[in-house]
Amino acid sequence: MLETFFNGEVLLRAWPLLWEGLLLTLQLGALSIVLGWLGGLALALLGLYGPAPLRILVRAYVDVFRALPVLVLLILVYYALPFVGLSLSAFASATLALAAVSSAYTSEIVRAGIEAVPEGQSEAGRVLGLSFPQILRLIVLPQAFRLVIPPLTGNSINVLKDTALASVVAMPDLLKQATQAQALEANPTPLIAAAGLYLLILLPLVAMVRRLERRLGRPS
Amino acid sequence: MGRYTFMRGAWALLLAGLLIAGQSLRAEPLVVGANIGNVPWEFQARDGQYVGFEIDLARALAEALGRELELRNIPFNGLFAAVQSGRIDVAASSISVTPQRLGQVAFTQPFYDSDQSLTVLKASPVESLEDLKGRRVGVDTGSTGDIWATAAQERYGIGALARYEGLAPAMLDLQSRRIDAYLSDIPSLLYYAKDKPFLRIAERIETGERYALMLAKDSAVLEPLDAALSELKRKGTLAALHEKWFGQAPAADSSTVTVLPRPKAP
Numbered sequence: 001m002l003e004t005f006f007n008g009e010v011l012l013r014a015w016p017l018l019w020e021g022l023l024l025t026l027q028l029g030a031l032s033i034v035l036g037w038l039g040g041l042a043l044a045l046l047g048l049y050g051p052a053p054l055r056i057l058v059r060a061y062v063d064v065f066r067a068l069p070v071l072v073l074l075i076l077v078y079y080a081l082p083f084v085g086l087s088l089s090a091f092a093s094a095t096l097a098l099a100a101v102s103s104a105y106t107s108e109i110v111r112a113g114i115e116a117v118p119e120g121q122s123e124a125g126r127v128l129g130l131s132f133p134q135i136l137r138l139i140v141l142p143q144a145f146r147l148v149i150p151p152l153t154g155n156s157i158n159v160l161k162d163t164a165l166a167s168v169v170a171m172p173d174l175l176k177q178a179t180q181a182q183a184l185e186a187n188p189t190p191l192i193a194a195a196g197l198y199l200l201i202l203l204p205l206v207a208m209v210r211r212l213e214r215r216l217g218r219p220s
Numbered sequence: 221m222g223r224y225t226f227m228r229g230a231w232a233l234l235l236a237g238l239l240i241a242g243q244s245l246r247a248e249p250l251v252v253g254a255n256i257g258n259v260p261w262e263f264q265a266r267d268g269q270y271v272g273f274e275i276d277l278a279r280a281l282a283e284a285l286g287r288e289l290e291l292r293n294i295p296f297n298g299l300f301a302a303v304q305s306g307r308i309d310v311a312a313s314s315i316s317v318t319p320q321r322l323g324q325v326a327f328t329q330p331f332y333d334s335d336q337s338l339t340v341l342k343a344s345p346v347e348s349l350e351d352l353k354g355r356r357v358g359v360d361t362g363s364t365g366d367i368w369a370t371a372a373q374e375r376y377g378i379g380a381l382a383r384y385e386g387l388a389p390a391m392l393d394l395q396s397r398r399i400d401a402y403l404s405d406i407p408s409l410l411y412y413a414k415d416k417p418f419l420r421i422a423e424r425i426e427t428g429e430r431y432a433l434m435l436a437k438d439s440a441v442l443e444p445l446d447a448a449l450s451e452l453k454r455k456g457t458l459a460a461l462h463e464k465w466f467g468q469a470p471a472a473d474s475s476t477v478t479v480l481p482r483p484k485a486p
Contacts, residue, residue, distance in 0.1 A: 004304055004324075079389075082396035089398070090382075170382045170393065176361070180383055183297035183362020186324035188304060 007189040014181035014190040021177030022197055028091065028173060029160040032098035036159060037152070039099060040106020045136075047111060058107070065104035071165050073097045078169040094166035102159045109151045113144035150213040157205050161198070174198065249288035250441070252278045253308035256293040257386050260411040260465045261314045273465040274312040277331070280457055284448035285441075295385050297362040300325060303436045310445065314405055316364045316429035322485040326437050328446040329480040330430030331458060333471075336365050337406035338423040339413065341394060346401055348423045353377040355400040358390040364429055365404045387412060394419075407466070430475050432483065442482075450479045 047058035065073075074097040081088065088096065117140050125135035167176035178194035254262035254274060262272040270291050282289035294302050299311040303325055316334065317327050340346045346355065354377060359366040361383040369381055382399050384390040387408060393399050395418075402409075406424055413419040433449070435442050452458055459477050462470040470476035 079392055079396075082398075087396050087398060168385070168389075170358070170384050170389070172383065176383065179297045180361045180366070183300060184320070184367065186300040186321040188301040191301070 005188055005192055007185075007187055010181075010185045010187045010189040011193055014178075014185060014193065017177040017181045018174065018190060018193055018197065021172055021174035021194070024091075024172060025160075025163050025174040026201070028094055028098070028163045028166060028171075032095050032102060032163070033156045033159050035095065035099035036102025036106050036155075039103030041110055043103055043107035044110035044114065047107060048114060049132075062104045062107050065101050066108070068101070070097055070101050070162050071168070073101060074165055074169060090166065090169045090171035093169055094163070094171055098159055098162055098166075101162075102155060105155050105158075106152065109148050109155060110144065113148035114140055116147055117143045146216055149216055150209055153205065153209045153212060157202060157209070160202065160205075164198075247285075247287040249290040250278075250282045250285060250310065251290045251292060251308045252282075252310045252312055253292045253294040253299055253302050254278075254311070255296040255299065255313040255386060257388055258296070258313055259387065259408055261408070262312065273461055274314070276461050276464070277452075277458070278310070278312055280452055281445060281448050284451060285444055296360060297385070299434065300362075303434055303439075306436065309435065309439065309441050311434040314408065314431045315434050316405075317432050317483045318364065318367070318429075319486045321434070322483060324437070326435045326439060326442050327432040327483050328435070328442065328449050329482050330432040330475040331449065331453070332407070332431040332476055333474050334427075334429050334431055335406045336368055336403060336425035336427050336429075337409045337421050338425060339394070339402045339404070339409050340400065340420055340422045341397075342418050342420045344400065344420070344422070346422055349376050349425065351422075352379075352401065354379040356380045356382060356398065358382045358384055358393060358399040358402040360384055360386060360390070360404055363404065364427065368425070368427060369403050411465075446482055453477055453479050 043058050043062065046054050047062070048055075050058065074094060077088065077097050078090065078093040081093075121139050121143070122135050125139045130138065163173055164175040166173050167179065170176075172180075174194050174197060178190045181190035182188055254270070254272075256262050256264055256270060258272075260272050261274045262270060265271045270293075275291070278291070279289055292302075292308055294308070294311075296313055299308075299313055299315070300321075302308045303311050314332070314334070315321075315327075317330060321327075338346070338349060338352075345351065349372075357369060357378050357380075359369050359381055366381075366383060369378065372378070373381060382390075382393065384393070387404070390399070390402050390404075391412075394402055401422070403425070406421070409421055413421060433445065435445070453476070456477075459470055462468070462476050
């Protein structure tokens, strides 16, 4: 039992593969998360303050990408786009799919955050003679960000977990490297190790969300 | 009267006991896992039925053991954990016997001699392994092709290896030119390329590997299964399967017709 599932020798041999996979998973996760934030912020602002046709487009985008399973989107981007002449690498496809979905969720979170800032705050800004961008930058967004940090971190954790889906498009991420090592060694230890590594990264983040929620969620 | 009732009760008990014993004696099905889509070994026919050389073989072996056959579709690299965890009794997926694998799992005697192959698009400039410098090559995750290519990557200056979960996704990427060549077991590729004129097998890579059925190390099925396999070789069943799926008789001294010892862990 121990020999099969927690084999130290196998783990030692598989370690370089797992390490490479871990780095790639972190790169993919970090890039998708940051792009998701930027895209989500832009979408939220356009959806709230943009011209009417753009607001409708944003609404449609947010709904479609929240409804579409990430794996389905990833397979479409990777396998279907080449037929219309756009052949993205596995890394680019995965980043695009993850960021597209994450930006839809982020936009909803940010929108809720902005709407939670009382209208009186912007009015006060206008009375003081501040321009609209100034009101946004100095008054609304700083307060909104405080509110959205916990749900945004929670969403980022989901993005990081979803990077494992990239293993289906031949991308050597942590899960893919673990399944390869598992097949090469004919032993499941690398899979167990990969699960441990995911936990090692994600458990502190989950704990952080809990702390943030307790600290920031409380009305000041 | 009382005596009759007693006898009747005894008979009823005996009958019930026999029924229960019969239920538990009726053999459990033989659960065979295979990476469906691995032509011509195990794949889905148009009507959804699983067919192929190893499906026929599994059926013949289950019959010889007097057990029902239950097939499970499991990706190649998941088969190892599946036999070790007891999720399946036997894995059949043109699995080559390697010393590394023998340390972790058990195999029956081999039943097919195989090599690797390099497949490219018809118009590709790649003519042999020597032309792989700086190019992207696809392999199946954890397969003997993967092992071979990883070891040979430096020697041939292969640009990068992309690892797939089987033939179908790799072929999509070959066509969309994300990879320049696909390195995998030759029988599958010969069969697959037969009706696909846009593909070409550029080179046969002689590795002298042999396929066998894979089981858990301590499996109780191993010996009876291996004995049944010997019997099928003697009866000519395996030669007939070779004819059916490859259109020609196996070589006279090949492992398909020769009864062999089980491979032992080094």
